[in-house]
Amino acid sequence: MIGEMMSTLNGWIANFGVLSEAWRVSIVVFALVFGTATIAYVASHIIGALESRFSKTNNIWDDALLHATRAPVVAFVWLQGIYWAAEVAHHYSSAEIFKANGILLQVGFIFIFVWALLRMIKELENIVVSPVKMKKPMDYTTVNAISKLSRAVVIITAVLISLQSLGYSLSGVLAFGGVGGIAVGFAAKDLLANFFGGFIVHLDRPFKVGDWIRSPDRKIEGTVEHIGWRVTTIRTFDKRPLYVPNATFTTIAVENPSRMTNRRISETIGIRYADVSQMATIVSDIRSMLEKHEDIDGKQTLIVNFLAFSHSSLDIMVYAFTKTTQWVRFHEVKQDVLLKISDVIESHGGQVAFPTQTIHFGDEGRLPGQSKDRDAQSESEDARTEKGDAQRVSRNQDSSRRDRNRRHDTQAGDVGEQSLDAGDGD
Template identity: 70%
Template sequence: MLGETLSVLNGWIKEFGMLSEGWRAGILVFMLVFATATAAFIASRVIAVLENKFSATQNLWDDAVLHAVCKPVEAFIWLQGVYWASEVAHHFSDAEIFRANGTLLQVGFVWVLVWALLRLVKEAEKILTSPMKVRQPMDYTTVSAISKLLRVVVIITAVLTVLQTLGFSISGVLAFGGVGGIAVGFAAKDLLANFFGGFIIHLDRPFKVGDWVRSPDRNIEGTVEHIGWRLTTIRTFDKRPLYVPNATFTTIAVENPSRMTNRRISETIGIRYADVHAMKEIVDEIRDMLKKHEDIAANKTLIVNFLAFNASSLDIMVYTFTKTTQWVRFHEVKEDVLLKISDIIESHGAEVAFPTRTLLLPDGVKARGDNQEPRASEPASEDGQKQGSGKRAEKQDASSF
């Protein structure tokens, strides 16, 4: 049909008898390119109008499909127009380059289709993970893993299709890939280990993007920013990026504090031995205060007991959990709890103990500072000096350090 149309147009232009064959070919190519540009512009405007119309509806998938196919449709129109223009040039010329028009059209069609599918996968990923678009957004890590697998499947299928179009045998390519895969597997075992490590992370989901993770086996701690097929990017608390190969997570223990249900307050508070008479009342009042505290999880383990006779204090164990898991809010709650415990201790006339030591000096042992010269008002006799020294020694015997 295209050949008949070209013959009619060429004969119509040839009737004027003023244009050479090259000019006639140029005019026909120009007309086809101009028509292609016009069709691409009209198609883009139509799709824009449809997008504005569908954006007012509750259905999000029609918007995603239109946005995904907008650019590929324009590319397909240009691809078809360039093919027709090349066919016109081939009608007037026997150059070898124009013999590949059909093959290039097929390869271009596969490329346009792959482009549209990849854009559709990207739009679907945005919809499924956005809390603004869906009521219950899916986990970003899971959706990201599925979208990556879909992209890989689409690209591999497209490559095999293109190879078949270019005349290569797919069975031969697959056989070569099987033999070459063994060699590549030995040469790039670390790369494959990281790939399967990433697959295990997406499968087991020990953590996801945004989680705070740390490892007791390695110096790894921070917030997960990205989980790739080879590396996982972790932002440390001093804002440095840490790139961890995925294979590492298959051999180490990983702790995920982001999934904790509560934060723990575990403190040992000591009071003086002189306040032993108030121990029972202090312990009971601290326990009641924690049970009534609005930020303490009363349904979790709560322990307030006299713990031990320590060297310089009577120790009270305080063990409880907060409702919040946020780091800043936890410390605010802990501060409030400790201040209330301090107020309870003071209300009973007791004090928080601190390390002390009592030193008893035997008679005749002088403490530092006893070798001072006697004052002018003191007696200068031996008896007076001895009496003064004895008084100071008795005073030092009763001193506490």
């Protein structure tokens, strides 16, 4: 077709003998490129006008279709125009590059079609998760996972079709992929582990973008910003980005505080031992206050009881749940509850206890009982000493009397005298 058109045009121009062949080719190529630019400009404005008109309707799918195909249509016009210009140049030139016009046209058409599909998938993703465009928007994490999987399928299919268009056998490509896949699997096992870890996260949905998560097994805590196929981006509370490989989530426990239904107030409050007579009334009034508090969830567990005799206080356990789950609002409610508990205690003449210790001092720094014991012990020791002295004096007097009696009854030279002084004799 291009050849017939060029032959007719050349014959018509040659009859006039105005221009040389090179000039004629240049003029035709310029005319084709200029016409392509004009058609692309007109097509872009037509689609833009249609998009502006259909945006006023309630149907949102036509808007997505027109917005997704606007750029690919312009690219297709340019592809076709350049192909015709290259065919005209090939008609007058034997350069090898012009022989690939047909193959480049097929590959270019596949590229443009895939580009349009990818844009359409992205537009649909933005629609189904938008609360403005949908009455019941879908979960962003799930839609994002389906969108990524769809784009991967489209790209892989386009690559295989392009290889077939370039003359490569798909059976050989698939066989090479099977053998090479084993080597790649061993070499990139961590990458594959992260890929399947991301797939499991998208499938099980333990968390989604915007959730606050933490792990008791690792130092991971923050807000999820992005869930990729290899890593998940978490913004910590000190505003630092934390990139966690997806394979990590298959081996650790993950808490999702964003899905909590209530926040808990658990406090132990002590009053003085002097206020034990008011304990029952104080406990009852605190319980009544919590039951009437507008920010305390009465459907959850509520406990207010005398807990234990502590070292310096009588302990009261307060256990309740707030309706809000917001961190800042929770602390405001907790502050209000604690202040009202303090008011209840003071209204009954009681006080909140604090650690105390009482020390008693006697005369001369001794305890009374200790002084009496020491005085009694001293008196007992003095009595025992006097008794011992009396006994020793009595024994000495008895010995002296016996001595005098013996000397009185025995005369000098008597046997008894001798036996006493000299001992036994022959």
